Amino acid sequence: MTTTGPHPTTSAGDEHDVLLTVEGVKVHFPIKQGVIFDKTIGYVYAVDGVDLQIRKGETYGLVGESGCGKSTLGRAILNLEHPTEGRVVFDGVDIASLKGEELRRKRQDLQMVFQDPLSSLDPRQSVESLLVEGMKAHGLAKDAKQARPRLRELLHAVGLPSTALNKYPHEFSGGQRQRIGIARALSVDPKLIVADEPVSALDVSVQAQVINLLGDLQDEFGLTYLVIAHDLAVVRHISDRIGVMYLGSIVEEAAAPDLYAEPLHPYTRALLSAVPIPDPEIEDSREQILLTGDLPSPSNPPTGCRFHTRCPWRQKTRCDDERPQLRVVEIGGIPADHKVACHWAEQIHSGQLQPHEVEAVSVDPTSFAADAGDHGTIIAETPGRATQSGDPGRGL
Numbered sequence: 050m051t052t053t054g055p056h057p058t059t060s061a062g063d064e065h066d067v068l069l070t071v072e073g074v075k076v077h078f079p080i081k082q083g084v085i086f087d088k089t090i091g092y093v094y095a096v097d098g099v100d101l102q103i104r105k106g107e108t109y110g111l112v113g114e115s116g117c118g119k120s121t122l123g124r125a126i127l128n129l130e131h132p133t134e135g136r137v138v139f140d141g142v143d144i145a146s147l148k149g150e151e152l153r154r155k156r157q158d159l160q161m162v163f164q165d166p167l168s169s170l171d172p173r174q175s176v177e178s179l180l181v182e183g184m185k186a187h188g189l190a191k192d193a194k195q196a197r198p199r200l201r202e203l204l205h206a207v208g209l210p211s212t213a214l215n216k217y218p219h220e221f222s223g224g225q226r227q228r229i230g231i232a233r234a235l236s237v238d239p240k241l242i243v244a245d246e247p248v249s250a251l252d253v254s255v256q257a258q259v260i261n262l263l264g265d266l267q268d269e270f271g272l273t274y275l276v277i278a279h280d281l282a283v284v285r286h287i288s289d290r291i292g293v294m295y296l297g298s299i300v301e302e303a304a305a306p307d308l309y310a311e312p313l314h315p316y317t318r319a320l321l322s323a324v325p326i327p328d329p330e331i332e333d334s335r336e337q338i339l340l341t342g343d344l345p346s347p348s349n350p351p352t353g354c355r356f357h358t359r360c361p362w363r364q365k366t367r368c369d370d371e372r373p374q375l376r377v378v379e380i381g382g383i384p385a386d387h388k389v390a391c392h393w394a395e396q397i398h399s400g401q402l403q404p405h406e407v408e409a410v411s412v413d414p415t416s417f418a419a420d421a422g423d424h425g426t427i428i429a430e431t432p433g434r435a436t437q438s439g440d441p442g443r444g445l
Contacts, residue, residue: 068273069103069126069241074135074145076118076125080348093348095121097297099135100375103241108267108274110288110305112281112320116344118297119277120164123243126275127159128152140240157187160234164246166226170218176204176229177214183237203232206269207262224255231262235270243275248283260287281324285309290386293317296355297347299375303387313378313389313398315360341407354392361404367392 076096081087096118103109111119124130126137128144137144139159147155163169170179180200181193190196201211207228218226227247234242244263248256260283266272278284284291284305291308293301293316301314312318319338326332340359345351351358357368367373373390380398396402 066104067102068105068140069101069275070136070138071099071101071122071126072136072138074099074122074125074137075133076121076130077133091348094297094350095347096125096132097350099294099297099299101292101299101302103273103275105240105273106267106271107289108276108287110284110291111275111277111294112279112284112291113294114279114320114344116347117294118347119279119294120245122294123161123245123275123277127156127161127243129161154187157237158240160237160239160242162227162230162234162242162244162247165250166223166230167218169230170226170233172218175215175217179218179229180214180233180236183233187237189237199236203235206235206266207232208258222255223251224259227251227255227259228262231259231266235266238270239272241273241275243277245277246279247276249278249280256283263287281320293320296344296350298355298390300356300390301388302375304384307384307387311383311387311398313380313383313387313394314356314391315362315397316356317389338404354390359407361407362393362397362402363405363407364393364402 074096075094075098078093078095079089080091080093082090099122101109111122113119121130125132126139126144128137128147132145135145139155142155144152144155144159174182177193177197177200180203181190181196184190184196184199185192190199193200197214200214204211204213209225209228209232213221213225213229218229221229227250231247247263248259251259263274263276264287267274274287276284276287288305291303291305292299293308293314295316301308301312301317308317309321312321315338318336319340322336322338326335338361342359345355345358351369353367353369353371354360354363354373357363360368371392373392375388375390377385377388378394378398380395391397393402
C-alpha cells in the first residue's frame with residue numbers, strides 16, 4: 050500500500066532546484082532460517098515507503114528514535130544498501146539503478162560522514178593517505194605530491210594544521226577525527242553529504258564546533274546536507290527542513306521553525322515534549338506526553354498507522370487498518386509545505402479529539418509472523434489497550 054501522497058505542485062523553478070528525489074523507497078532485509086538450506090521466514094521492514102525531496106544548498110534533517118530506519122535510509126540513498134523497491138533520483142540520475150563503474154563514478158557527488166569517526170578511519174593509514182585515496186580513485190590527483198596543496202586547503206577549511214597530514218587517526222581527539230572525516234568527504238568535491246549522527250559521539254562543546262563547521266563549509270562550498278540525528282536540538286540548529294521518521298516511514302515534514310512551533314503528528318508532539326526547556330515555569334506548565342511501550346518490531350510492524358499502538362489519540366476507526374498518507378493538512382495558519390501522516394491531524398490540532406491513556410500489554414516472546422507478507426495483527430484489544438502478535442519480547 051502506498052504510504053505517502055503526492056508532493057504538492059511545484060513551479061518549474063522549484064523543480065529545477067531539487068537535487069535529490071526519493072520516491073517510494075523500501076529496504077527490506079530477509080530473515081533466514083535453516084542449517085543446510087536457507088529459508089526466508091520473514092522480513093525486517095527497515096524502510097517501508099519513503100518519499101522526500103532535498104533542494105540544492107539546503108540542509109534536510111532526519112530525526113527519530115533508534116531503530117526507526119534513519120541510517121538505513123541514508124545508506125539506501127547512497128546505494129550502500131540497495132533499495133528493495135523505489136527510486137533515488139540524484140541530479141536527474143536514478144542512483145538505485147546504477148551498478149559497477151557507473152555507480153563508482155557517480156559516488157564522487159555523494160559522500161558520507163559516519164557516526165563513529167574512529168571506526169570509519171583506517172588506523173593503518175596516515176591522514177594524507179586517507180584523503181588522497183578518494184582523490185586518486187576519481188582522477189582528481191595522480192599522487193600525494195600533486196594533491197598536497199589541495200590537502201592543506203582541506204585541513205585549513207576544517208580547522209586542522211597541515212602537520213596533521215603525517216599523523217594517524219589514534220593521535221587525534223574525537224572532534225579532530227570527525228573533522229578528518231569531513232575533510233575526506235570534501236576531498237572529492239561532492240554535491241551532497243549524508244551526515245549520519247555526525248556529533249552524537251562527541252562532547253557537547255565539541256558538538257557545537259562541528260555543527261558550526263558544517264554550516265561554514267556549506268556556505269563556502271555550496272554543499273547540500275542530509276543530517277541524520279536523534280538530538281532535536283542539533284537538528285533544529287542546522288536544518289532548513291525536517292522529516293520525522295517512525296518505524297520505517299516519515300510521519301511529518303516541515304520547515305524547521307514551523308515544525309518546532311506547531312508539531313501536528315502525535316509522535317512529533319511527544320518527541321518535542323521530551324526536550325527540556327531551561328525555564329522552570331514554562332517547563333512545569335507545558336504539555337508533556339509520555340509514550341507507553343517500546344518501538345514495535347520492524348519485522349512485524351502494526352497494521353494501519355504504525356504509531357497507533359502507542360498513540361494517545363488513537364481512534365477505533367481508520368487507525369488500526371488504514372495506513373495514513375503524508376499529506377498537506379487543512380488548518381489555518383499552517384504552511385502548504387507542512388505535511389503530516391495522520392488521519393486526525395485537524396481534529397487533534399483543534400482540540401476536538403482529546404488524548405486518552407494507553408496501557409502497555411506484554412506479548413508472547415515465542416510468537417513470530419512467519420508469513421513474509423504479514424505486517425502484524427491485533428489479537429486482543431480493549432479501549433486504549435492492544436496486543437500485537439509477532440513482536441517478540443516487546444510491550445506495545
